Amino acid sequence: MEPLAFAYGPLMAAVDMYHQCAQGQLKCTFITAGADIAGNGISEAEVSARALIKAGIPTQAIIREEESLNTWESSRHVGEILHSLKPKRVVLLQSAPMMKRSLLYLEHFGVIAEPMAAAYLTTSHTNMSATGLNFLAAEVGFQEHFDIWRYTLYNYLGWNEPKEPPLALGELSQSST
């Protein structure tokens, strides 16, 4: 198994961040999330972790969250991990079209993450001109907007679980946000 095409942008960004951490001899932790949704016997978190290890990130720097079936659950479980890990700073490495929703969900579970976007999806600034690409971008765009509207509606109706208080981070993160 390997990560789906969309996942490589954030994974490459993670590798870049690891090199910066290693260069500055800084302690950095990488949290990969996702259960075995497809029923292949291996979780998304493990597939992502293997890709990161293959790219040179040591296995002890990676924490796998293997229970979540969607972004909402990932945010909840990653929030729990971060509450016990208590890092000074949290960075979300995410594909650009999915960034807004992921930040919203994480914030709901008390994690104010710094965004670092990767894998921008564009239809005009590319030499790959295809109607299929336009439909893919429209599909992703509508889905993301729909999920954000649904989150807002559920919040309004009180259908979402209660919002968690912000995670207490170190001084560095507070000054940078």
Add this chain to the structure above:
Amino acid sequence: MLLNLIFALFIVGIFSLSLRLNKIATLSLLVSVLGYLSIASSALPEYLMERLQTPYSPRLQSPVTDDTAFVVFGMGTQKDRGR
């Protein structure tokens, strides 16, 4: 799914036309044709992507610091073909 919706609306339009339900036919055909053109011309996808992606940078706001946690959400898996 969008393409299916547009196609379904187009079929509804054609059927409505044959049943002489002119208002439903006009509306369905108009929405399906406009929907297809707005996506195929890349106007709608560009607008949606602009709204979602523009606020975010591919760089960190400040250099990486000690004790940072990086979160990578799962974005699907696929069978490792040819290996």
